Amino acid sequence: MVTLTSDFGFGSPYVAAMKAVLIRAGVQAPLIDIDHDLAPFDIRAAAFVLWAATRDFAGLPSVHLAVVDPGVGGDRRALALDFGDGRRYVGPDNGLMEFVLRHADRPVRAVELPVPAGAAPTFHGRDVFAPAGAALASGTPLDRLGAFCGELVRLHRDEPQVLWVDRFGNIVTSLRALPAELEVAGHRVRQVHRTFADAAPGVPFLYLGSLGYVEVGLRDASAATQLGVVVGSVVAARG
Structure with missing residues (x-):
């Protein structure tokens, strides 16, 4: 194919x-x-x-x-x-x-x-x-x-950032391990859940997504819209 x-x-x-x-x-x-x-x-x-x-x-x-x-x-x-x-x-x-x-x-x-x-x-x-x-x-x-050919062009592994935002507004970061807290676009996200069903509506939370990267989600809504996040936004992990 x-x-x-x-x-x-x-x-x-x-x-x-x-x-x-x-x-x-x-x-x-x-x-x-x-x-x-x-x-x-x-x-x-x-x-x-x-x-x-x-x-x-x-x-x-x-x-x-x-x-x-x-x-x-x-x-x-x-x-x-x-x-x-x-x-x-x-x-x-x-x-x-x-x-x-x-x-x-x-x-x-x-x-x-x-x-x-x-x-x-x-x-x-x-x-x-x-x-x-x-x-x-x-x-x-x-x-x-x-x-x-030999070496191929590679992208620099810059500071942690948002790699992608899916159509639901879930924020995919470049982190691979869940932190205790994540700061993005001036917001601190502290809630950590396994899945959306475990989260309270209106409260952004961290989870390990199916692609193996740390994501920020919002139950039944767009986390990217609520937090004002776009692709390339810098994230900071703590803990």
């Missing part, structure tokens, strides 16, 4: 163009849209969503096309990666692969994709990444797509 993730927007002709390349190349696998409403240019948030959405594909033959690429047409590399567990990824070498790399449990092989002479400098999603994804989905070995 082939998944697509981008900041192009749902209904975008850019997404349709990438799918047309895949279909024209003979890909018969299901094309699964993960998210195309990612915040434009926000590589860190996109990197987290890409990992969260594709981690459960481990053990399944799959190709994951990801395009959040503010440096398109510049000197950043185009990549295809094989994680050795059935998952292959295609996308820019700009930190977008940070979280899938961070959680990899085995060596990852990566090649630099050549950019065809006729590729549009503003649309590598269609002209570079989609053809590479189609080739992988059709059984082309990774080493046939380009030359193996």
Whole structure:
């Protein structure tokens, strides 16, 4: 199967163009849209969503096309990666692969994709990444797509922060262990619960989410709205 993730927007002709390349190349696998409403240019948030959405594909033959690429047409590399567990990824070498790399449990092989002479400098999603994804989905070995490359671009592990806010307003932080207290956007959250059913309405609380990161929730409401939190907000753990 082939998944697509981008900041192009749902209904975008850019997404349709990438799918047309895949279909024209003979890909018969299901094309699964993960998210195309990612915040434009926000590589860190996109990197987290890409990992969260594709981690459960481990053990399944799959190709994951990801395009959040503010440096398109510049000197950043185009990549295809094989994680050795059935998952292959295609996308820019700009930190977008940070979280899938961070959680990899085995060596990852990566090649630099050549950019065809006729590729549009503003649309590598269609002209570079989609053809590479189609080739992988059709059984082309990774080493046939380009030359193996060394160190990939990684995102700095900055001070603890909000990585993502889901549609319910739950706040996903970069912390992996529950603190006694968390400060975010000038608010201190002290309540800790196992699940939403244990929490009182109207009181933000901490919990360990299903992705393995510390989250802030609010029963039947948006914690992000109540606390005024956005992606990138700094958090401080105490205790």
